[in-house]
Amino acid sequence: MNEDHHLIFAKGKDNTENIESCTYKDGRWLVKYKNNHHVFQYNYENIKWYKNPKIKDPTTSLIYENNHPVSGITKILDFGEYVKLNFKTGYKKSYQRSRLVIEDSSLTNSSTLSTFNYLKTLANYVSVKDENDKSFLSKQYENLTLISPRSVLASYLKGEQFGLQQKKVNAVYPFGFNISQKLATEKALSNQVSIIEGPPGTGKTQTILNIIANAVMENKTVAVVSNNNSATANVLEKLEKYGVDFIAAYLGNNQNKAQFFANQKSTYPDMSKWGITSSEYNDIQSKLRASQNKLNEMLGYQNNLAIIKQELSSFQTEYEYFIKYYEQSNTTDIMFKFVKKISSDKALKLLLEFKQNVSENKFSLKDKIYNLFFYGIFNLKFYKLPPEELISFLQKVFYEKKIQELNTQIELLLKRLENYSFEEEMKEFSQRSMDLFKAKLAEKYKGGSRTIFSSDALWKDEYHKSFLKEYPVTLSTSHSLRNSAAKNYLFDYVIIDEASQVDIATGALALSCAKNVVIVGDVKQLPNVVSADIANKSRQIFETFGVVGAYSFANHSLLSSFIELYRNIPKTLLKEHYRCHPKIIGFCNQKFYNNELIVLTNQEEENQPLVLYKTAKGNHARGKLNQRQIDVVFNEVFPDQKINEAEETVGIISPFRLQAEELQKTIGNRKIDADTVHKFQGRERDVIILTTVVNYNERNAFADNSNLINVAISRAVKKLIVVVSEGSEEWNGTNIGDLVRYIQYHNFEVIESQIYSVFDLLYSSYSEKLLEVMRKSKKVSNFKSENLMNTVIGKVLNLPEYQSLDWVLHQPLRMLIKDPVKLTEEERTYAMNILSHTDFVIFNKHDKMPVLVVEVDGHAYHANNPVQLKRDKMKDEILRKYGIPIIRMKTTGSMEENRLNKKLEEIFKIKSGSAGLIGS
Incomplete structure (x- = not known):
């Protein structure tokens, strides 16, 4: 009987290869076997005969049995109810069709194949070579001949949108959680693809651990990969801390694999106390559900508390600057009883109305009656004081009331958290979650002796299934994951950590192993390093294949590629920050994270968290080495700051390897780490000293790179000391310049100047009230003009290159000069x-100093008004004398956005093609 055309089961057994003939006669089957003259008779139901199978190509097909790949196949015969497979070894086996998943490789699609070949071509150039000049990645791609359509890679290569599954998840959190981490975990477990953006110190490892725990409890397999061993070692270390590291196989490179297989244990940890009954399990689940909502509420209070504390700190800093202005400008000691009863919001409203009355040069009886009933102003002396002094007084009242209100809110939230015993409740919730996790592990492993595997368990089908049952968590490097599992195996979850440092060619290999992927990283931290040669070569390959921009090797990491390709992908920003002093991370938050981080560290002011050292003028920098800054670090910084190396961890960071090596020579045997920014990613120290190397004369785009600056600053826990060249605060449009200005502003070290910094919080609040009036006003034409210009400024300053800038409306000239x-x-x-004000002031967020004044010249109001034209000319001259640039915009103009952009480019001396200096 020809086995390529027939499949015969006799009494449930495949006997096709032994049958010579089979006929049906008189209600019975007559079967003659090879080498046997006897004809066997079978009842009708005991013979199943299938004919004319569909022949599938094993070079383009994947087959899975119970989620495990079946490999070594030479022939696939699909008989419908059954599938017969022939193997390289000569072995043949028939399977019930329902037990198998048979898939056509995604590479049969021409579009997918083209993108795959692009990555395959890249792989030959972008990876380290072996002794035969063969790329390691290229070898991996040569072995990747089949891609499951269920893998994440299949959709990524095709650029196909992922379906938003939104499965219902009842997750547990044995490793603790906050609001962002909970949301990230839920999205990861309910979607095929999700992104977790993890800024510095936001607990991304904690989130990864919770995802692992929930997946393992559901009998799923998980792979955690990164571009280096340190990230995965950190995951293993945390699992070990809680006594559950035995579920993980730490694989990756050959050395790690050899070490893992050599050090396997034949016993399990003692789980005798982990087991619980089903009723106890259900009882704990009920308690977790009961406490979850209250904990969520308290976590919200905790976050609000942190936000309000940060707001209070900002107001207190600005108030200190305002008091200097107030003391210089006010001569009368003013106090009114009504002040005790009004809020900051009412003070602001009164300020706006009072200025309007002053501008109209009248206080009618109606105004005074309104003020009596609405504000409680009954003392008529209020209307006799000089307007300048009274307005300054109302501004002062606004600050004081706002600070008082914020303190009251803080006290209320602290009481709520204390009454709830927040810390104890969170600890108990995590412990109960851990009890459930460990109970599941105790049930899964059930004690006894543990199988010792040989390394071929990673690729032999019959052993790999058992291996993954014992070790459901695989830790590996992203480029080695395919060598750490059976060929074409799909992990239920692949978590790619530090994905901003994983290139797309390497990351695609990990995606080929994933049914679901969680991409964890931060595009604001260090990207993968691409040399100029490889960047140029990759661009040539990119142009040859004509793929879309999201696949550009030179421009994208795996993380940024996904963000570019999939705009609607489920994404979570981990907002809660636990590492740095609020004033240290405050710069990163303001500069790089749009103030979205919620800083949960305490603001202890005993030790100054920000310190600035400036080296004397002179050409001390020689390329990538600055000996003068090294001398300042050891001869001034250490003695002045009383740094205790025995009690505090200290790191010295430089953007350049040459500077770091020179620092290391000077350190000798002292307990101080000195290295480049790249080597410090993922680490932290109590004290960080940042030596910037460059001086003004050779400003270096690499040293000023936003990713480098962000990582360097966010390594510091208690104190950040920055060593820069003299005059660096004048480096407009640079990250280092903004950092210097930020430190000076917060340390009240702003250079003695003839102009004030912008009172941002006061006039941002004032601007909101003013815009409300403008939107409601139907009479005043210049209000409409300013409203339109406000929109224009918003659009321009929303550009990435201007992220360090902000603006306010109607700040008086007397509060600038x-x-x-x-x-x-x-x-x-x-x-x-006091009525002479600017229309708009654009200022630097980091030191609040004015950058540009924007004046709106309403056509009718200005063109035919000689008095106004004279004032405009006078205002221009005043601002010129104090070095504050000004631009005048006509409401009849059609190029306002372009003109404003050009003016800002001129101020920052941005050359064409390098606008990124301001924001990046």
Whole structure:
């Protein structure tokens, strides 16, 4: 009987290869076997005969049995109810069709194959070579001949959108959680693809551990990969801390594999106390559900507390600057009883209304009656004080009331958390979750002796299944994962950590092993390093294949590629920050994270968290080495700051290897780490000293790179000391310049200047109130003009290159000009009048210093108004004398956005093609 055309089961056994003939006669089957003259008779139901199978190509087909790949297949005969497989060894086996998953490789699709060949071509150039000049990645791609359509890689190569599954998840959190981590875990477990953005110190490893625990409890397999061993070693270390590391196989490179297989244990840890009854299990689940909602509420309070504390700190800092202005400008000691009863919001509203009354030069009886009933102003002396002094007084009241209100909110939230015993409840919740996790492990492993595997368990089908049952968690490097599992095996979850450092060619290999993927990383931290040669070569390959921009090797890591390719992918930003002093991470938060981070560390002011050292002018920097800065570090920083190396961990960071090596020579045997920024990613130290190397004369784009600056700063837990060249605060449009300005502002070290910094919080709040008036006003045409210009400024400053800038409306000239000594008497009278204000001030967020004044010239209001034209000219001259650039915009113009952008480019001296210096 020809086995390629027939499949015969006799009494449930495949006897096709032994049957010579089979006929049906008189209600019975007559079967003659080879080498046997006897004809066997079978009842009808005891013979199953299948004919004319569909022949599938084993070079383009994948077959899985119970989620495990069946490999070594030479022939696939699909008889419908049954499938017969022939193997390289000569062995043949028939399977019930329902037990198998048979798939066509995604590489049969021409679009998918083209993108795959692009990555395969890249792999030959972008990887380390062996002794035969063969790329390691290239070898992997040569062995990757089949891609399951269920794998994440299949959709990624095709650029196909992932379905939003949104499965219901009842997750547990044995490793603790916060609001962001809980959301990230739920999205990871309920979607085929999700992204977890993990800024510095936000607990991404904790999130990964919770995902692992939930997956293992559901009998799923998990692979955690990264571009280096340190990230996966950190995961293993945390599992070990809780006594559950025995579920993980630490694999990856050959050395790790050899070490793992050599050090296997034949026994399990003692799990005798982990087991619980099903009723106890259900009882714990009920308690977790009962406490979950309350904990979520308390976590919300904790976050609100941190946000309000940060707001209070900002107001207190700005108030200190305001008091200096107030003391210099006010001569009368003012106090009114109504102040005790009004809120900050009412103070602001009164300020706005009072300025309107002053501008109209009248306080009608109606106004005074309104003020009496709405604000409680009954003392008529209020209306007789100089407007400048009264407005300053109301501004002061706003600050004081706001600070008082924030303190009250903080006290209320602290009481709520203390009354709830938040810390104890969170600890108990995590412990109960861990009890459930360990109970599942005790049930899964059930004690006894443990199988010792040889290394071929990673690729032999019959052993790999048992291996994954024992070790459901695989830890590996991203490029070695395919060598750490059976060929074409799909892990239920692949978690790619530090994905901003994983290139797309390497990352694709990990995606080929994943049914579901969780991509963890931060595009604001260090990307994968691409040399100029490889970048150029990859661009040539990119252009040859004509793939879309998201697949550019030179421009994208795996993380940024997914963000570019899939705009609607489930994404979670881990917001809660636990590492740095609030003022240290405050710069990163303001500069790189749009103030989205919630800083949960305490703001202890005994030790100054930000310190700045400036080296004297001179050409001390020689390329990538600055000996003067090294001398300052050891001769000034260490003695001045009283750094105790025995009690504090200390790191010295430089952007350049040459500087780091010179620092290491100077350190000798002292307990101080000195290295490049790249070597410090993922680490932290109590004290970080950042030596920037470059001086003004050779400003270096590499040293000023936003990713480097972000990582360097966020390594510091208690204190950040920055060593820069003299005059670095004048480096407009640079990250280092912004950092210097930020430190000076928060340390009240702003250089003695003839102008004030912008009172951001006061005038941001004031601007909101003013915009409300503008939107409601139907009478005043210049309000409409300013409203339109406000939108234009918002659009321009939303560009990435201007992320360090912000703007306010109607800040008075007298609150910009600190010392009017340069002004004529006429100019002084005009500038010091409280009604003389700017339309818009664009300022640097980090030191609040004005960058550009924008004036709106309403066509009718200005063109036919000689008095106004004279004032405009005077205002321009005043600002020119104090070095504050100004641009005037006509409401009849059609190129306002372009003009404003050009003016800002001029200020920052941005050359074409290098605009990224400001924001990146």
